[in-house]
């Protein structure tokens with residue numbers, strides 16, 4: 013398996029760093045996906061591909077349309093450009109996205125997850141009145157006991173339940189939530205809910221996991237170990253697509269970065285290339301800003317009045333600058 | 335018998351009555367809907383009525399007993415599908431509106447004079463036109479039996495036979511729901527109650543689970559309806575909105591999202607109402623409240639009790655406050 017991932021990453025080196033560039037082995041291919049809210053166009057992506065077996069970051073300023081893009085791809089929202097029986101866009105211009113060789117246009121959200129594309133939410137959706145462990149178990153897929161008739165007879169599902177419980181406890185341990193396993197999920201802190209949601213998504217062994225700001229509100233020391241975990245997932249063959257505002261994290265773990273601004277893909281490429289890209293800097297900071305997004309002075313600038321509040325992890329810095 | 339003893343006797347008698355068992359079964363069904371899945375079914379009496387009509391009309395048309403029960407079940411499942419398919423994809427409030435209207439439609443259609451020949455119109459159907467096949471299943475000899483301070487016919491119109499069958503069904507259905515709710519299936523329902531989108535993102539077909547829940551609860555409602563009319567008669571107007579409202583009160587009193595809550599709630603609901611009525615009759619002079627008014631007073635107290643419950647103890651007697659609160 014590590015071969016697959018190393019190979020996939022090596023392939024990326026050949027890919028041209030332009031918006032919409034084609035990948036050697038895309039797991040997700042999106043065409044003409046548009047979403048309008050009233051007069052406002054939230055997402056307008058002409059073409060984008062996500063390489064299999066690598067970690068891809070989706071970045072962009074607030075309101076760029078990243079979450080909306082996730083919602084569209086995972087079946088939680090419908091594109092305005094969806095093909096219609098009558099009067100929709102012409103075939104060539106209609107929204108079309110293919111995941112793992114399968115056309116996903118009319119696939120509902122639950123089916124999308126069953127097919128292996130599992131997402132988390134920016135605003136966490138912990139099931140508050142279920143315990144942390146129950147939340148985790150709900151994430152496991154193909155449970156025999158979820159059939160009405162099988163459910164009645166415990167011996168038919170208890171073995172699978174035990175296996176799932178073991179797996180859940182292992183994940184909870186890794187996400188530092190093991191002591192909380194019997195607490196109601198509603199009693200967790202904001203950061204813990206983020207962790208629970210990510211751990212729960214992993215219960216189904218997704219083919220591709222889509223994380224919407226997974227590290228927002230998670231403390232830096234834990235972030236570090238979770239980044240390691242995400243890389244381990246990739247090395248086992250899972251494709252990761254994540255949205256994140258923390259540029260250090262983006263630089264640290266992503267193999268490829270896609271930049272959105274005002275609904276469109278404005279740049280693509282390896283982290284270093286992208287962060288010094290003119291279009292990206294314009295999108296983030298407005299035109300004519302003479303700097304690089306990876307530049308630490310940029311971070312310091314914003315907080316220069318209160319330097320004691322800067323909580324960067326020196327370890328990440330070292331690694332990324334080396 | 336002096337006043338207090340009579341009240342205590344009445345309370346124990348109603349606690350044991352088949353009507354209480356019928357309410358308990360309907361409340362178990364509503365608990366599957368509301369307590370476990372978060373579905374706002376405001377027409378549980380409609381499910382009872384459709385089960386009752388299905389059963390009574392089948393027997394009257396010569397179908398054997400068990401087939402008639404199957405007709406009642408099938409009718410309730412079809413009703414659940416008709417209500418669920420268009421509404422369960424919409425927000426929860428729509429189901430409430432649709433169920434309350436659908437239950438009223440069943441009642442209005444049933445009592446309309448056009449259907450006099452089939453449903454007896456607004457007079458309903460008398461008990462002896464559908465009761466015999468059930469009573470003939472009774473293994474008991476003729477005569478009366480006294481257990482504790484209760485003396486009833488062994489079989490009869492409203493005797494031990496219907497009580498034993500009724501409370502056995504309560505036990506069976508409560509066990510059935512317990513088996514389901516401890517399983518992964520029940521866990522998905524509870525997840526749906528909390529956040530449908532989260533459950534969807536984990537690959538569960540939320541619509542299908544909600545439909546299964548609606549059908550199961552509706553089936554239990556129909557069984558409650560059949561049991562409710564067996565010792566009495568089928569009166570469409572006594573199975574309307576107020577009945578739904580009483581089932582809700584019983585469920586919330588006992589505690590939603592618990593196995594015994596709906597059962598305890600139904601018993602308490604009837605026994606406490608009798609107590610209020612009896613005590614009012616004893617202690618309030620008839621110059622202030624006559625016996626008819628004490629009964630009305632006791633029903634008013636039911637409404638007051640429901641309001642107080644929702645405000646001060648939403649989890650009921652048995653419920654877990656953390657699991658059930660209305661500000662979800």
Ligand SMILES: Nc1ncnc2c1ncn2[C@@H]1O[C@H](COP(=O)(O)OP(=O)(O)OP(=O)(O)O)[C@@H](O)[C@H]1O
Nearest residue numbers: 049053054072073074075076077078079080081134
């Ligand atoms: N349901 C909605 N109705 C109307 N407008 C919406 C809706 N959802 C999103 N938008 C708009 O679409 C745009 C993109 O929103 P989106 O949430 O996708 O941004 P984002 O890139 O995820 O931002 P952030 O980084 O802040 O999470 C925003 O301008 C937002 O106001």
Ligand SMILES: [Mg+2]
Nearest residue numbers: 078079080134
């Ligand atoms: Mg967002």
